[in-house]
Amino acid sequence: MTSTDGWGSPGHEQRYRERVFAERARLHGAAADFAGHQQRVLADLLEFNADTAFGRAHGFGRIRTMEEFRRAVPVQDYADHAPWIDRTTAGEANVLTADRPTVYFTSSGSTGAHKKIPVTPRFMSSTFFPFYYAAWAPLIEHFPDVLARPDAVLNLKHDPLAAPPTAADGRPHVGASQVDFGEKFGEPLSAEPGTAAPWAALPVPVAADAHLEKMYLRLRLAVQSDVRCLIGINPAMVAAVPYQLNLWWPRIVKEVHDGTLGGVPYGAPAPQRAAELERLADHxxxxxPAQIWPHMRALFCWTTGAASLYLPRLREEFGPGVTVLPAPVAASEGPVGVALDRHPCAGSLVATASVYEFVDADQDLTPDVATLLPDELEPGRDYHVLFSHVGGLYRYAVGDVVRVVDRVDGVPRVEYAGRGTRSDAAGERLREAQVIRALRAALSATGLELRNATCQVATPPTGQPHYRFALAPHTPWNGQETTRFARLLDTHLGEQSPGYRRAREAGRLGDPTLHLLPRDAFQRDWHDAVGAGVRPTQVKDRIFRQDPALWQRLTQLPATHEGEHR
Structure with a gap:
């Protein structure tokens, strides 16, 4: 995201700081009247969109209260919204919103299908920008040097496109990180840190879908800068950096020495820096990353979900004093929570952005399911999250489960717990969050460490179905450790999921099995998926991988120790 009032222009940094801190202060202030703000958000979306096709079909003009809204509009997911969105992309006006979409955000979702999320000016001004600016406040408050130079931040998700793909109505269909918010929405301050670095707009020709080559080129340029902060949002992107540096190291060093970039002359040859880099590898x-960028201060990415299994060790790759700050709990469809302080994983609900509803995570999301409002949530519990906002999503089940950590000034603070999908081979109704917590508990009890994990239900021709886990240990596990871990994992899965415990006790599920992988197996898998054409931001950690092809691709690598264990 770039603009004429971008990084490096006179006074930009000061204006940016003022805007970020002002938006955080407004969100802090909104906590004093959270319920009142929620009612005003509801009233605004009803009034603004009353004369749309959706608004007329659901009687928006007659609705005054939250209870009336719940009765008029069923709980819906993307598939329910899709027919309305299709009408919008075909060029019809006043379908979901009174605003014309400016762009459509893309999102892979849980199925891998590319959604088209309408993004309107009103949505951006009232729902998106307040949380978006505030999200950067902890970083720039406590690590001000990351704004000192354009090349102090390596923003991995920034991926501008000269000719973006479009929807049927001709409007761009892109990721949020590919939109110039200054140009499209009149917000010149919205360019993120790192978006004016030398690698932000690559200076050599590269195909738009050559994602690995673009990542290489950015790393090649960044090794010659004093990078202080790395922004990844998706933690799998951060985890890929150490792997890719070593994979591409000979090529990087040669290009630094020769003064080339992707084989094209670029800048002056730097044999002295190349020699320094060679000595690092030799020594x-x-x-x-800590050796290349010794002044690294902070990483900015999601810190929960599957990432909680590997982030402590990953952080050490970037330096012993590096801080990991949590990216917002949000999706392409809208925000849920944003960290307004240095809490390591949770963010406060954004009172002014959306109307929020919640459903206990163990319940099914049916159109008429009873929902809870924010003041009814309990710390320590998991919930499906729904939101409604002026951008045209109504009682929208985003597909994520959040866990309530605590309350600050009466406002629930939530962390991302996992996808809302369940694995249910024998009535166990097992959720991602439960598997992650069971894995963490078994790791804690054994002192073992993982670089990542995934699982699937194995259904042999004879015998019971059972869960098999593919695990990439940080260091090799011996047979005794592996056997004990498998036993503890089974126990903790039963503690987390009553359905799993009942299925095991009834003999409907067999013992879980473990398949140990090389330590870099998940980084290789991520790298291969990006090489196959998937944008890096969309290749995310997945606990459940039932697709046989995905499982085979991951587990075809040699096992770390003795293959399968019970």
Whole structure:
């Protein structure tokens, strides 16, 4: 995202700081009247969109209260909204919103299908920008040096496109990180840190879908800068950096030495820097980001879900004093929570952005399911999250489960717990969040560590179905450790999920099995998926991988120790 009032222009940094801190202060202030703000958000979306096709079909003009809204509009997911969105992309006006979409955000979702999320000016001004600016406040308050130079931040998700793909109505259909918010929405301050670095707009020709080559080129340029902060949002992107540095190291060093970028002359040859980089590899045997960028201060990405299994060790790759700050709990469809302080994982609900509803995570999301409002949530519990906002999503089940951590000034603070999908081979109704917590508990009890994990239901021709886990240990596990871990994992899965415990006790599920992978197996898998054409931001950690092809691709690598264990 770039603009004429971008990084490096006179006074930009000061104006940016003022805007970020002002938006955070407004969100802090909104906590004093959270319920009142929720009612005003509801009234605004009803009034603004009353004369749309959706608004007329659901009687928006007659609705005054939250209870009336619940009765008039069923709980819906993307598939329910899709017919209305299709009418919008075909060029029809006043379908979901009174605003014409400016762009459509893309999102892979849980199925991998590319959604088209209408993004309107009113949505951006009232729902998106307040949380978006406030999200950067902890970073720039506590690590001000990350704004000192354009090349102090390596923003991995920034991926501008000269010729973006479009929907049927001709409007761009892109990721949020591919939109110039200054140009499209009149917000010149919205360019993120790192979007004016030398690698932000690559100076050599590269195909739009050559995602691995673009990542290489950015790393090649960044090794010659004093990077202080890395922005990834998706933690799998952050985890890929150490792997890719070592994978591409000989090519990087040669290009630094020769003064080339992707084989094209670029800048002056730098044999002295190349020699320094070569010495790092010779001395340490493996190249770590901490050695290349010794002044690294902060990482900015999601810190929960599957990432909680590997982030502590990953952080060390970037330096012993590096802080990991949590990216917002949000999706392409809208925000849920944003960290307004240095809490390591949770963010406060954004009172002014959307009307929020919740459903206990163990319940099914049916159109008429009873929902809870924010003041009814209990800390320590998991919930499906629904939101409604002026951008045209109504009682929208985003597909994520959040866990309530605590309350700040009466406002629930939530962390991302996992996708809302369940695995249910024998009535166990097992959720991602339950598997992640069981894995963490078994790791804690054994002192073992993982670089990542996934699982699927194995259904042999004879015998019971059972869960098999593919695990990439941080260091090799011996047979005794693996056997004990498998036993503890089974126990903790039963503690987390009553359905799993009942299925095991009734003999409907067999013992879980473990398949140990090389330590970099998940990084290789991620790298291969990006190489196959998937945008890096959309290749995310997945606990459940039932697709046989995905499982085979991951587990075809040699096992770390003795293959399968019970």
């Amino acid at each position: 340490f045997g493996i190249v770590r």
